[in-house]
Amino acid sequence: MKFERKNLTDETLLDLYKRILKPRLIEEKMLILIRQGKVSKWFSGIGQEAIAVGVTAVLDKDEYILPMHRNLGVFTGRDIPLYRLFSQWQGKANGFTKGRDRSFHFGTQQYKIIGMISHLGPQLGVADGIALANKLKKNGKVTAVFTGEGATSEGDFHEALNIASVWELPVLFVIENNGYGLSTPTNEQYRCENLADKGKGYGMESHIVDGNNILEVYNLLSQLKASMKINPRPVLLEFKTFRMRGHEEASGTKYVPQELMDQWAIKDPVENYRTFLKENKILTEEFDETLRSEIKKDIDESLAIANAEPEIEASLSEELNDIYKTFVFEQVKPTEEKEKIRFIDAISSSLKQSMERHDNLVIMGQDIAEYGGAFKITDGFVAQFGKKRVINTPICESAVVSAAMGLSINGYKAIVEMQFADFVSTGFNPVVNLLAKSHYRWLEKADVVVRMPCGGGTQAGPFHSQTNEAWFTKTPGLKVVYPAFPYDVKGLLNASINDPNPVMFFEHKQLYRSVYQEVPKDYYTLPLGKAALLKEGNEVTIISFGAAVHWALDTLEKNPEISADLLDLRTLQPLDTEAIFASVKKTGRVIIYQEDSMFGGVASDISAMIIEECFKYLDAPVKRVASLDTPIPFTKALEDQYLPKGRFEIDLRALLAY
Template sequence: MAITDKKISAETALYIYKNLMLPRRIEERMLMLLRQNKISKWFSGIGQEAVGVGVSLSSEPDDYILPMHRNLGVFTARNVPFYPLFCQLFGKADGFTQGRDRSFHFGIPEHKIIGMISHLAAMMPVADGLALAMKMRDENAVAFSFCGDGATSEGDFHEALNLAAVWKLPVVFIIENNGYGLSTPTSEQFACEHLSDRAKGYGMHGFNIDGNNIFEVMNTVGKARELALKGEPVLIEANTFRMRGHEEASGTHYVPDVLFENWAEKDPIHRFELYMESEGLFTQGELEKVTKEIDESFKEDLNKALAAPDPEFDEERELGRVYAPQPYDTPPHKDGVTYEHRFVDAIQASLRQAFEEDSKFVIMGQDIAEYGGVFKITEGFLEQFGHQRVRNTPIIESGALGAALGLALADFKPVVEMQFADFISCGFNQIVNNIAKTHYRWSPPLNITIRAPHGGGVGAGPFHSQSVEGWFMQIPGLKVVVPGTVEDAMNLMYSSLHDPNPVLFFEHKKLYRSLKAHIPDTANYEPLGKAKVRNEGSDATIITYGMGVQWALSVAESYNKKGISLEVLDLRTLLPLDKEAIRESVQKTGKVLLLQEPSLTLGPLSEISAIISEECFEWLDAPVMRCASLDMPIPHDKGLEGGYMAHSKLDKLISKLIEY
């Protein structure tokens, strides 16, 4: 809905007024319920309604909106049904997250609303991904992403704006500058005159507007939408004010009274009422009647939601929600021609096969297009699949991962290459708080694959050689895959690409060009989470994964010559773990060595030790032993690195275990 002139019809004025007044009246009722202890928390948007409502009324139904705490008007203007909305706000079982999350931390795909997480600017790169999806489909639609003035200090804000500008995405970022980030005033948040001035630095359009003037908001949003559709993203700073605390419990004692007095006169609803009266469109009495009608419009659903059942904990249901089930239409088995592959070739071939079979696959990362990636895994992909599907990113791990979430929400199958696994720390929040938790909370399945070259043995030092897979084992919602053979590099890569859940796929750099095997040239799908016995044995078991598989097979071969039979169990997937395979092998041999490349303390296999102690104790003939790298950063020098690595002490520990 475009507003080109303040001279509007009575019908249009009434439509705008109802949309402004509805969230205000709902919120005033919510504040009463809060005081009655019927709801636990509330983030007030009183005084800021013109921003959310103005964006919603000026957008089209196919546009995505990514709102924040104070944007109730987005939901009401998009006609989200009252009953489930109120249930969500009350934490009831019939809410959009069924009690799994609170307030506006949810999305409604059918209404093109993608909700927030508490980390504020984290959703801004997600808007980039949604915008990219619409651009790739040639849709006439835009993504509108909200943040507050405080969130503009976060890295995701800068990464999202930069990516949008570089990729010329149809996205509009809206800053609701309400003067305070919780209690910190804007004077302590930024030193520039206007936040919108930052747009120039990214090569974007920037607008600074009166966020309490519904006409100015709608006019500007309309212009911004037209620019965004031409590939010219926009940053809008809407100046407004928070008339209540950050949330009700925080109060407003830190805000000078004069600010409340000044901004009360600029209240967006009051100003619009004065406008309608001055234009002779409605009298105060008529507007009061409209307000009563609005109150009646949601009263029944509000009372019904208050009486709705609270969530009841069902362990099987809740655990079942963490992961999307394996797809029924998995790729059929294919027989390929067998020939020698290197580890790196297998990964490349698997990726290429998936990309040839399904145009929904998109890969993003640093230097992956023309350059082919630092390990050349995507070499030739640009020429075969084009710039749309093979995309260089700026150096923005968090931004790229957030964009992947947006693409997945729009039914693409994004792949993100971390140049080195060490750099994944820069995107940690997106992985563990956004990507991992979204499906459990509210979303459809998210097919996201994150490739991460990891591991030592190549003298690359403490920032290019870490094995960080253990960081993610305690994050439900993720799958963590670490192949240790060429065949698994092929098939587990392919399986990760087709799994309907976020998968972290760790690829060992030393194995890339040193490990070779004769395998079929066609990848095949298998469900993730199954271990494999790589070497049958009876005297002791080595449980390991990744590079450890090759170490273990080598030592097993040498001990076999001594008449000692070692079983090698390759976990393959660290999350979820194949506990049954672990139990079977422990019961078979009675002695266990846990072999891992990461440092000893809280390493991935410490969890396996706990499982064995709890579930396999009666079968043990010796203490569970661990062979791991030292508790220190991995050094650069090859000699120092060799002393650090777990492999240097493997033979000694195997002998100790066998002799026990």
């Protein structure tokens, strides 16, 4: 192995040795603890330490790094106290996740490290969002994100690199090509000769680097960082290295040919660098021994602190309180001046006034810039706010949602417009595993609103007509809003944008241009989690949301003799159970009306809650009315049969007659 010091001082060379030695000694200690049964799981990075150490040494302390679970050198390189790392690995309170997640599945704003999720790919998109925020701030900062050769097979890899290239984002995409994705060798992962070659397809600069040579890593990264500050751009880096231990310790390495293990053992990044320093009389044996003793002492003392720390005691209130970031709703009351506008105009008004109110708010989506979006909601926004804040995205929902999370991490608010709610399925993973869980896992907010144009009645067929709120109401950590009127949609969207928690905001397409209402011209907010009582009666409670609210109003207008409470939920998560139970206790009969198909829908959970809490007040079984349990069809006759409009009045009368 050839080391080129170039113009590096002895001090820098020794500093790199300290940095690479520390994670190696920690790892050796962890392997002992594994054998002693004192640690349950460990993902070893022995043999590839030079990459994490080199990247971290080059980046400034305030530049974000998104590592994997084999990048201990990132965490030690940012000088995180070892006792906190040991506490994290043991699931104790001095860690970073309150015992809620393990090993390196955590982040910390204090050290500008954003930890991985097991799905791997989304963190590449998060890096895009962080870098986008840096570019908007014009601060010259670089973001580094790690992935393995196996994860380059994921769609998120393609999406994130494509976005970074199109938007010219200052991201270092670090591929640690260590030969195996768990047990699957590279020849079963991809067919190109080098993963760096993929950069050509994205119009992206790329490099192949000896990942075991700390000086090659450090020198190249130093040059790239200086260059990217002047010329912001993404760079793809393939580091050739090898994992000398199993995927995790329980996996072993029996699937690896011994000759391959022997070949890479000769290329050990720590021992080779140590030999180089000694041969060049930069490192003495005495200094080496002193350094090792100091690090081992720190390890032992830190372990003692972590071991002495008590086990976490479960607290029900703390667990529930940490699902969402605390948010104190600020009510902004509307002025008297109103205008009669459509549902769609109220959304546009909210977005425009929120963009004026929050100069750190960015809207992203397909065709939303000059074109104004598929429904023209953002028409004219580019002229007022510019393309830096109203951003057309490639067709890649997953990386865009992840990028929204990155914007949030780096001090921005983000709105993502799904062209149709149906398309969120290709961005489902980062919604339910990243946005929803970040605050619970490591107390990091996800200041993201995902707008969801949804619903049937327009003969748009199975891929453009779903109302899929139930996909998200069951996911702790998400808020789900589903208004039915222009006044509500403006006030609730404003409040959702203010809320630092992730909000899935459903907008029924059929209401866009069919429903008008007097709406305040100025900015105002409405609280999430509060239902609206639209009609009052004493015979039956009708619970609904979205377009079905209007269908229920039509039914009641045709049947004025029916005395009903009509409750428009407006928000599905959090749910206004107080209003629901109060109405049911008053009327004794309840019918829940939703557009979504029956099984597994929101109505089913509300029905169960009512039976559990209000059973003694009921004079009849709880009734649910919903669409058929089929995909939503295209032809009008079939769609009319699918939707519940034709069945609601019959079921309502049957309930009243029970």
